[in-house]
Amino acid sequence: MGDPIGMVFAPGFFASAPVQTAMVIGGGAAIVSAIIGVFTIIRGQSFAGHALADVSSAGGAASFLLGVSPMLGFLGMAVLAAGAMELLGIRRAQERDLVTGIVLGAGLGLTALLLYFDVTTRSTTGATISVMFGSMFGIPSSLIPPAVLVGGGVIAVVIAIYRPLLLSSLDSTLAEVQGINVRLIGLLHLLMLSLAVTLAAMTIGAILSTALLIGPAAAALRVTSRPGAAIGLAALIGLGSVAGGVLLAYDSYDWTPGHGWPVSFFIVSIISAVYLLAALPGRRARRGAVISGNPETV
Amino acid sequence: MFSSFMINSWIVASIVAVVAGVTGLFVVIRGSTFAAHSLPLGTFPGAAAAALIGIDELWGLIAFSALGVIGISQLSRHQRNDVATALTLVTLLGLGTLFLSLTSEYSQAVYSLLFGEVLGVSSSEIAPVAGLGVAVIGLTLLLFRPLLLTAVSADLGEVRGVRSAGIELIFLAMLGLATAMALPVVGALLVFSLMVGPASAARFLTDRPVRAMGLSAGIALATVWAALALSYATNWPVGFFVGSLAALSYGLGRCWASLRKKM
Numbered sequence: 001m002g003d004p005i006g007m008v009f010a011p012g013f014f015a016s017a018p019v020q021t022a023m024v025i026g027g028g029a030a031i032v033s034a035i036i037g038v039f040t041i042i043r044g045q046s047f048a049g050h051a052l053a054d055v056s057s058a059g060g061a062a063s064f065l066l067g068v069s070p071m072l073g074f075l076g077m078a079v080l081a082a083g084a085m086e087l088l089g090i091r092r093a094q095e096r097d098l099v100t101g102i103v104l105g106a107g108l109g110l111t112a113l114l115l116y117f118d119v120t121t122r123s124t125t126g127a128t129i130s131v132m133f134g135s136m137f138g139i140p141s142s143l144i145p146p147a148v149l150v151g152g153g154v155i156a157v158v159i160a161i162y163r164p165l166l167l168s169s170l171d172s173t174l175a176e177v178q179g180i181n182v183r184l185i186g187l188l189h190l191l192m193l194s195l196a197v198t199l200a201a202m203t204i205g206a207i208l209s210t211a212l213l214i215g216p217a218a219a220a221l222r223v224t225s226r227p228g229a230a231i232g233l234a235a236l237i238g239l240g241s242v243a244g245g246v247l248l249a250y251d252s253y254d255w256t257p258g259h260g261w262p263v264s265f266f267i268v269s270i271i272s273a274v275y276l277l278a279a280l281p282g283r284r285a286r287r288g289a290v291i292s293g294n295p296e297t298v
Numbered sequence: 299m300f301s302s303f304m305i306n307s308w309i310v311a312s313i314v315a316v317v318a319g320v321t322g323l324f325v326v327i328r329g330s331t332f333a334a335h336s337l338p339l340g341t342f343p344g345a346a347a348a349a350l351i352g353i354d355e356l357w358g359l360i361a362f363s364a365l366g367v368i369g370i371s372q373l374s375r376h377q378r379n380d381v382a383t384a385l386t387l388v389t390l391l392g393l394g395t396l397f398l399s400l401t402s403e404y405s406q407a408v409y410s411l412l413f414g415e416v417l418g419v420s421s422s423e424i425a426p427v428a429g430l431g432v433a434v435i436g437l438t439l440l441l442f443r444p445l446l447l448t449a450v451s452a453d454l455g456e457v458r459g460v461r462s463a464g465i466e467l468i469f470l471a472m473l474g475l476a477t478a479m480a481l482p483v484v485g486a487l488l489v490f491s492l493m494v495g496p497a498s499a500a501r502f503l504t505d506r507p508v509r510a511m512g513l514s515a516g517i518a519l520a521t522v523w524a525a526l527a528l529s530y531a532t533n534w535p536v537g538f539f540v541g542s543l544a545a546l547s548y549g550l551g552r553c554w555a556s557l558r559k560k561m
Contacts, residue, residue: 041378105544109491
């Protein structure tokens, strides 16, 4: 084993079809999540992002039961939950967390029931794990086209409404004065958020998708306070974490006898480490305080 | 339904309901819904960790909820609160996936830790749950005024000499304790429903804090009892009933409030 490339990339890494699928879908999900994540943090809607992902797990469980594509299940449920939150009044800041919590609780109850049906009627005992924690090497390559379509769609909408979205996220009163339909923009953001977390939930699992959404964006906002730069940096961090995680998980088959360590674990660990690295120098300088600092100003 | 093996479940579930109802009111008033969701979810890998190194489950849960409390309070010093909570949560869950994959019989265990397993409570589990329950409720009553004061206005609290950061830390620790005791029974995801649903319904019914606390505990008790009975009758998971009944009580409370406003 004198071959340095072989030391880093275990044999067969680039030729493996599951690895390629995981890289494409995971990488795409990371980029889309990171971009939406920056806006989500600025708007103070991390909880909504996490809740949408959790609730979408009910859709994932339902798709096992009905035998339809998991993408359809996750997506349908996330959009439904976003609609419920909007209807119940997510716009009023005081009520927001509470309404999010109620929708989240009801959705999780539904997940419990559907997973129970999965296990009892279909004898798919692995359903809980794969829905909640993801099974990245088990993603069928047929999911690539719809995933790319959804991801591309989200990025296209962000580019189209970039200015009004950014302005209404930073200061909704100012945006209103400038004639921006703040409510419509908010609804669009919620919709794109649900699409982004769906992609992430399918790859690293419903309850871990928050890592891709918040982690890279939070790290980027510690380093720079310029939104455009933060978005680019967040996308890079997200992509790097997924690539690194997939590589480490693949390699881990060689370190451990029998089975490798989970991909989701490596991805989340890398993201946490990057965030801590980004946060350390910012302690005194408080760069990025304009955007990520004071909750009251947003 | 009330046979000997069910009695333990009824007792433990009732204790959990009262504790969740009481602490839940402060979760709702202080707006700590995300923390109340994240602490249980981030705590459940503790059970897997405990199984891995062979100690009692409860110690693993307490250790992980302590990690969660420390993570949230440290990170939110120089980060927005919700972002700090999210980051702490995913870091703990990331560790959780690793522990879960290292233990052998994990699939069924994960389901019951996430969604609850009320029907398998042994009588040796009652004492620690009751002890922790009394501790949490005692702490709540002791700190009733400062908890309320800093929730309504941090500035007002500072004027009265109450350090809001300190109270926040104690409050998180209380949540963590309540979580660790409730988690094996109702599951990580539904401790939270039980905290938020009944308390938010109680807030619609009354503005007076003490009465709201009693109401919240009462609704939580009713929710858990109904959920247990329904789960026993249908054989469906208890978590489903807890989640939907909690949401229902919020809905009813909201309807009641808007009806009363019109009259």
